[in-house]
Amino acid sequence: MTQTSTGRAIRLEGISKTWGDTRALHDVSIDIPAGSFTALLGPSGCGKSTLLRIVSGLEQASGGRVLIGGQDVSQMPADKRELSMVFQSYALFPHLSVAENITFGLRTRKVPRDERAKRLDRVADLLGLGDYLSRKPAELSGGQQQRVALGRAVIAERPVCLMDEPLSNLDAKLRQTMRTELRALQRELGFTMIYVTHDQVEAITMADQVVLMNGGKVEQAASPRALYERPATPFAARFIGTPPMNVIPATALGEAGAKLQAQAGRRLLAGLRPEALHPCADSALRLSVTGAEYLGADALVQGRLGVAQVVLRAPGHALPAPGETIPLALAPRDLHLFDAETGGRIPPSDPASLLVQAGIPAGPTGAAAPFIQHEDH
Template sequence: MTAIETQQGRAIRLAGISKHWGETTALSEISVEAPAGSFTALLGPSGCGKSTLLRIVAGLEEASGGQVLIGEEEVTGRPADKRDLSMVFQSYALFPHLSVAENIIFGLRTRRVARAERMARLAQVAELLGLAPYLDRKPGQLSGGQQQRVALGRAVISQRPVCLMDEPLSNLDAKLRQTMRTELRALQRELGFTMLYVTHDQVEAITMADQVVLMNAGRIEQVASPHDLYERPATIFAARFIGTPPMNILPQSALGETGARLAAELGGDLAFGMRPEALRPDPQGLLEMQVTGGEYLGADALVQGRIGGAEALMRVPGQALPEQGTALRVALAPQDLHLFDAGTGRRIDYPQPASPMARPGHPAGSSGAMSPLSNPKEP
């Protein structure tokens, strides 16, 4: 990549942001920070408030309460053009009657940047994004991916310390989205600006972001790195939203005596989470899965079944897909069992060595541990 000058990324801090439309609450007390120079994804289902939050940061929407800070400056009451940021929209927002070059430098022209500097920046951005051969074309003569690069070029050429993106890849086909994910992440790292990126696609968030802000119904569900969001979901919603297929959530009753024993140890009504790839066929397993179907996916397969009357999925090697109607014993490792409060949906952390379900002589959590859902009887 060709180096291009950019300002140092600035942190974005949101403190108690709320948004109401009459009796409808779109955002409720949102407080979060996107560190300077980081890639932060706002992730969540449609209608959760992530785009509204982005528009409040951009100054395109007025908050009902709270503060927006960029760097050390509060910008809550400033208009959009005074916030020192750039934005890329889902629709790209290109001018169809202008050439690629004119679209990219449009903002510099309106800011009355000298022509020599405009042309120098344009040359750098065009080389950086592979747009040099297309500068004289109109947007209608470009592919979707090329139009996306033009929109990115207009943001990059502004040399702003903060860039906001609202589902910029949603209009592209799957293969092109994958390519653009890689290019966009590399671009952000190369230039060092702070990225706030809205998406409903967990793959985009997990593969691109340093930090994910998972939203649900106008509130923050969890703020974490992609790794922690997957490995330690804070709520049942987070556990079910992240992962393809999502985590199995089984009621306490589905685990019979095992569930009752853990509930007595920890107190309260529990829900048990286990990812499909964590489950495995095991003659020693305390769980029994009744196979109801399956999907062959090539290298692996998804087994559909019921555990204690609850629907569950298990990922197995493709050649090991069992027949419908088969009864399997199933186990999983201690670290792969997630516990949640069934009432609040919040995660419960518990000391794995206290689990009463390890094979005698092999404490749970040790290198020789059996699954906490393995039969304690010796084979």
């Protein structure tokens, strides 16, 4: 199928939404490039679905503007915004066939029969639905129903497509398959995608841009790599990554942490990803092991740095026992510092120098050295 639509840029300016005394969205501003895939990510109740409905025209913003292709559509009804939408429930008509479900929107817009048939053939071929066009939704699997919902959106050939957790009803294996297919479909057709999800794996594997939301505000908008490698706040640091980043008071690093805080002149939080901590015999930074979770190739080791609880990712073949003490080092690029009062990220101008001054050994940048292997392992 050749590219049938060209995406349009979307700009959200100061979007707010209130219901009585409840404020669902606070001054949300986002730029979404034409033809890109943007994921709205965040926990339940953060405002991501409300924001999507405002873009679609199904909800009216209390303040701010929605621009699509440079045109202010804030007061425009949903059916005039030239976009399609896929819902979590698929919203298929149970009494209609697959073909009738896919072409329903074209029929209501009185697209000629011949044109409907041509588009249906293209979409059915693209989504592998050719053998199912005469079936009813109840005769299909969950993945096939999802393809029908996607087909109904794609056949409209609109420049913008909105999706609200469309894969959440599928099992894990099928979700992985559909992620790949959906991303390939978006790239092939070139439409602009806004995709709502609470699943960080969906967001970081599919999107060009991830907009992380928290409490009705944008916590951080960045590429998946930037969001993982340079989280802007402790919330972003903890939300992205499995297991999440350890965010602890800098004083948990002992004398080194005290030096860091003294240099900054404020209370700090230190962010340490589980995979960033490495054993190092000469280090004064020591983890007291409280437990370990075996995952095969990897293990997650729980322990204490001072009074702070942290998790360390280690090789699965070398599990330390509870009560052991492990000296740790940290690669300079893996230290994340946040202001404990404001939550803002503090970018050290020279991380290596900062670590040396603070007395924290710089660990290897490649694979972690194994723990001492015990006889019973």
